[in-house]
Amino acid sequence: xxxxxxxxxxxxxxxxxxxxxxxxxxxxxxxxxxxxxxxxxxxxxxxxxxxxxxxxxxxxxxxxxxxxxxxxxxxxxxxxxxxxxxxxxxxxxxxxxxxxxxxxxxxxxxxxxxxxxxxxxxxxxxxxxxxxxxxxxxxxxxxxxxxxxxxxxxxxxxxxxxxxxxxxxxxxxxxxxxxxxxxxxxxxxxxxxxxxxxxxxxxxxxxxxxxxxxxxxxxxx
Amino acid sequence: xxxxxxxxxxxxxxxxxxxxxxxxxxxxxxxxxxxxxxxxxxxxxxxxxxxxxxxxxxxxxxxxxxxxxxxxxxxxxxxxxxxxxxxxxxxxxxxxxxxxxxxxxxxxxxxxxxxxxxxxxxxxxxxxxxxxxxxxxxxxxxxxxxxxxxxxxxxxxxxxxxxxxxxxxxxxxxxxxxxxxxxxxxxxxxxxxxxxxxxxxxxxxxxxxxxxxxxxxxxxxxxxxxxxx
Numbered sequence: 001x002x003x004x005x006x007x008x009x010x011x012x013x014x015x016x017x018x019x020x021x022x023x024x025x026x027x028x029x030x031x032x033x034x035x036x037x038x039x040x041x042x043x044x045x046x047x048x049x050x051x052x053x054x055x056x057x058x059x060x061x062x063x064x065x066x067x068x069x070x071x072x073x074x075x076x077x078x079x080x081x082x083x084x085x086x087x088x089x090x091x092x093x094x095x096x097x098x099x100x101x102x103x104x105x106x107x108x109x110x111x112x113x114x115x116x117x118x119x120x121x122x123x124x125x126x127x128x129x130x131x132x133x134x135x136x137x138x139x140x141x142x143x144x145x146x147x148x149x150x151x152x153x154x155x156x157x158x159x160x161x162x163x164x165x166x167x168x169x170x171x172x173x174x175x176x177x178x179x180x181x182x183x184x185x186x187x188x189x190x191x192x193x194x195x196x197x198x199x200x201x202x203x204x205x206x207x208x209x210x211x212x213x214x215x216x217x218x219x220x221x
Numbered sequence: 222x223x224x225x226x227x228x229x230x231x232x233x234x235x236x237x238x239x240x241x242x243x244x245x246x247x248x249x250x251x252x253x254x255x256x257x258x259x260x261x262x263x264x265x266x267x268x269x270x271x272x273x274x275x276x277x278x279x280x281x282x283x284x285x286x287x288x289x290x291x292x293x294x295x296x297x298x299x300x301x302x303x304x305x306x307x308x309x310x311x312x313x314x315x316x317x318x319x320x321x322x323x324x325x326x327x328x329x330x331x332x333x334x335x336x337x338x339x340x341x342x343x344x345x346x347x348x349x350x351x352x353x354x355x356x357x358x359x360x361x362x363x364x365x366x367x368x369x370x371x372x373x374x375x376x377x378x379x380x381x382x383x384x385x386x387x388x389x390x391x392x393x394x395x396x397x398x399x400x401x402x403x404x405x406x407x408x409x410x411x412x413x414x415x416x417x418x419x420x421x422x423x424x425x426x427x428x429x430x431x432x433x434x435x436x437x438x439x440x441x442x443x444x445x446x447x448x449x450x
Contacts, residue, residue, distance in 0.1 A: 006327060006331050013318075014318050077314055078310055078311070081278075081308065081312070081314065085279070085280070085306070085308055086303065086331040220280050221275075
């Protein structure tokens with residue numbers, strides 16, 4: 001646990017000193033959500049219908065932006081060697097990295113999501129469910145992303161490869177995240193979708209850190 | 222093949238082989254380190270000095286052979302091995318955005334050492350006045366000193382140092398050599414890759430070029446001319 005907190009502190013401190021990464025992700029997310037109404041036109045009904053999908057797709061793309069530097073910076077400057085040799089378990093390292101990554105990229109995005117959703121004319125009823133699905137779904141994205149980030153370490157054009165690798169894996173989260181919001185807009189229960197999102201989160205939490213840890217061990221060889 | 226014969230050695234390597242990129246870098250390497258002893262790894266570029274150190278650290282699996290603590294004991298588990306070694310590689314592992322003290326104390330914290338130990342260590346490497354300076358303002362030699370400050374924090378028995386004197390000025394290099402001698406007097410061991418002749422006390426030299434299989438190797442068939450350079 002102390003190891004987890006040490007890594008988390010280190011990552012958060014780095015993120016606060018270099019806020020550019022977070023700002024970039026946020027700007028990409030908001031701008032992406034803004035250009036849709038410009039292209040589609042001011043049809044309020046249509047915008048509301050596609051709003052959950054747009055917000056979720058943009059959240060997914062924005063999350064992808066941060067993954068390529070998750071372990072790469074540590075590999076390049078030699079920190080990864082030291083971390084691998086100092087940690088009792090690499091699973092703890094992966095979990096701490098994922099937690100920090102979620103706090104500095106996904107959480108700010110969830111905070112501004114209601115703003116972006118309002119621009120897309122998503123009604124108040126949908127906003128609460130949207131935030132809830134993002135809170136449940138984005139940690140799953142981050143956890144799956146750790147495997148991709150660890151596997152593509154040392155690869156040329158790792159960022160593009162990462163997107164190709166991760167997008168198919170993100171699809172289930174995308175489907176249930178946006179349909180939950182959709183269901184609430186049609187006065188149906190979002191509960192089953194939310195429960196599936198929760199199940200995916202638990203599954204990812206149980207499986208991905210071990211996969212990413214194995215990939216990290218390969219990467220330092 | 223010269224095998225340093227030291228009985229009752231706490232750390233030894235048996236029949237080590239290294240294959241990198243399909244090429245045999247070295248094979249059949251044996252050595253043992255008794256408490257207080259040191260081995261200087263020498264050899265031309267590409268002889269496998271860094272690979273051998275990374276193997277000893279447990280970062281790189283050996284193609285054949287292995288490492289043993291207490292001679293006959295089976296290899297210890299990873300966590301126990303990690304606690305006994307300190308690996309200082311080529312890369313300094315210094316984050317530009319963190320201060321000097323934060324860099325050292327983050328590493329020390331992971332290993333269970335306190336913040337005071339880090340301050341003392343910075344004192345030892347002459348960086349006490351720069352403790353709160355972000356590492357991006359450090360010179361190459363100062364970054365190396367930040368990395369080597371870990372030597373004064375840890376109580377690891379085996380130091381694995383990959384050309385530790387790189388970028389250091391003469392005075393710092395001398396105090397580094399003194400630190401290695403101190404470490405050995407306390408019963409510590411050191412495996413040092415070097416191109417120079419550090420003054421670390423009596424040490425066995427392990428020349429890795431003796432082990433290269435020149436028939437199958439890259440070294441014999443490659444004669445650099447000006448065109449390649």
